[in-house]
Amino acid sequence: MKYLGLLIAVLILSCSDGRVGGRKVLIAKIDSLEKELKNMYKPGFGEMMSGIQRHHTKLWFSGINKNWKLVGFEIHEINELLEDLGKYQSSRKETRLLHMISPYIDSIKATIESKDVNDFKQKYTRLTNMCNDCHIKTKYEFIKVTLEFDSYTCKTTI
Ligand code: HEC
Incomplete structure (x- = not known):
């Protein structure tokens, strides 16, 4: 039981820590880079x-x-x-x-x-x-x- 509590604590931490937040930030960055690429000047x-x-x-x-x-x-x-x-x-x-x-x-x-x-x-x-x-x-x-x-x-x- 002692270990289960520890595991839950680790899970909660890993869900709320920088990794998930970091992934969101990365996805947002990729999205904005994709938009930038699309709008970049390309000679016709x-x-x-x-x-x-x-x-x-x-x-x-x-x-x-x-x-x-x-x-x-x-x-x-x-x-x-x-x-x-x-x-x-x-x-x-x-x-x-x-x-x-x-x-x-x-x-x-x-x-x-x-x-x-x-x-x-x-x-x-x-x-x-x-x-x-x-x-x-x-x-x-x-x-x-x-x-x-x-x-x-x-x-x-x-
Ligand atoms: C692969 C085929 C191809 C070759 C080879 C080609 N053209 Fe073109 N050219 C096109 C196409 C397709 C367009 C229309 C482009 C567009 O959608 O605006 C065009 C458009 C043009 C235009 C009009 C541009 C404008 O927007 O007013 C000129 C001028 C022109 N070509 C000159 C040349 C000259 C000079 C050569 C040879 C040295 C040449 N082309 C060779 C396919 C070709």
Whole structure:
């Protein structure tokens, strides 16, 4: 009986002591962290595409002006954004098609060595067509990136 009393006392203590309270605090903390994570800023698909568009434009001007170092830099920036898309927009089904673009970007890399502007223009045009192919495949065909002579325009129409 002496021991039973002791056991009950231990049980009461363990129920009312910091462990239960601590668990409650932990659960509350996890809940609030989950809420914080949900509300954390995450760049949107279209937002990152706009970033890609900016570097894609700059890529054109760096190529036709034979700034090959800048060509390399802009390619790097596009690749970085594509990686981010894969990371932050992994739940979007369109993300699965992103790999389509890599061979076209890689082909432009070769012109950094050859310093061949005409080859650059051809490869850039193929890359741009590929951007539009993906827009068509993903039912965003109204987002059409167009090239006009040596100037560049991006027409996004709804
Ligand atoms: C994996 C397919 C895919 C590829 C490849 C792709 N896009 Fe997109 N793009 C999309 C989708 C999907 C959207 C619509 C995103 C959204 O939900 O806002 C989009 C949207 C855009 C937009 C509109 C952004 C806005 O919010 O106004 C631009 C501009 C754009 N893309 C440019 C490009 C350029 C330039 C390339 C090539 C260098 C490219 N895209 C390659 C799928 C793709």
